[in-house]
Amino acid sequence: MPQEDNLLGSNDTGSDPSAFFLTGVPGLEALNPWISIPLCSVFTRALLGNFTLLYVIKTEPSLHQPMFYFLAMLAIINLILSITTVPKILSIFWFNSREISFNACLVQMFFIHSFSIMESTLLLAMAFDRYVATCNPLRYATILTNSMIAKIGLVALAQAVLLTVPLPFLLRRLPYCRSHIISHCYREHMAVVKLACGDTRVNDIYGIMVVLFIVRLDLMFIILSYVKILRAVLSLASKEEQLKAFSTCGSHLCAILVFYIPNLSSTIPGFGRHVARHIHILLANFYLLFSPMMNPIMYGVKTKQIRDWVRLLF
Incomplete structure (x- = not known):
């Protein structure tokens, strides 16, 4: 487009x-x-589903349980991720509003990465909740108290913030003598790094470390939790008890798949190498909103109290 050529020049x-x-x-x-x-x-x-989920959990006393407190935190994360990215994307599509200040770029990048890390940690906390409920049900109420849930939420937030805070400072130290055009709809760390003309090895190494040692470490512990849950469920006497135990984990397993499959596939070397650039960007936009849209649906379908309240609301 002529406008882009002018910007590039x-x-x-x-x-x-x-x-x-x-x-x-x-x-x-x-x-x-x-x-x-x-x-x-x-x-x-995504907005309607997550706001409805928060309202139902807040107003329905029977949902004042650890799993639904974690679900409320997940809904808040999904809302923040959606609200901090999609309005700018739509402004590009509707009004051709392509310019963004460097500081606004860093702020949006901070929200995207920090709350994605927090979502990963929260999925791990929910896996721990299912592990305690299945493998140690008699101590469930004493282990997952309200104060413990609050501490888990604060630790997840603190970890996400501490891991993401270095990124803006690492980007600020780089010179940007190349094009200032980002071939994307929103700002990611590596998309900005590619525009720098200085030594970006620190940025590259730090970005890889966060992905490997946090997101994939969370996934490893989630898998470990479900291995123990599976062994506990298979030890139950009747098929009915086994199916009931598995059903309590169904929504969480779907949430894990929705979050981690696109995340991990995008970090596999060579994955999608022959896929056109515009397809990559369309899939990235889809991934950004798929989890916030699907989580309320998955938990709404599986949870009778949520289904009943949604029927009353609508």
């Missing part, structure tokens, strides 16, 4: 990162209004 030189420009979906600019329709629809469903 005006930002190829100089190291002042006062502003960046988002391309949206390169090559599909003419389809932006049509792409925005499903995106806006999914965004609306």
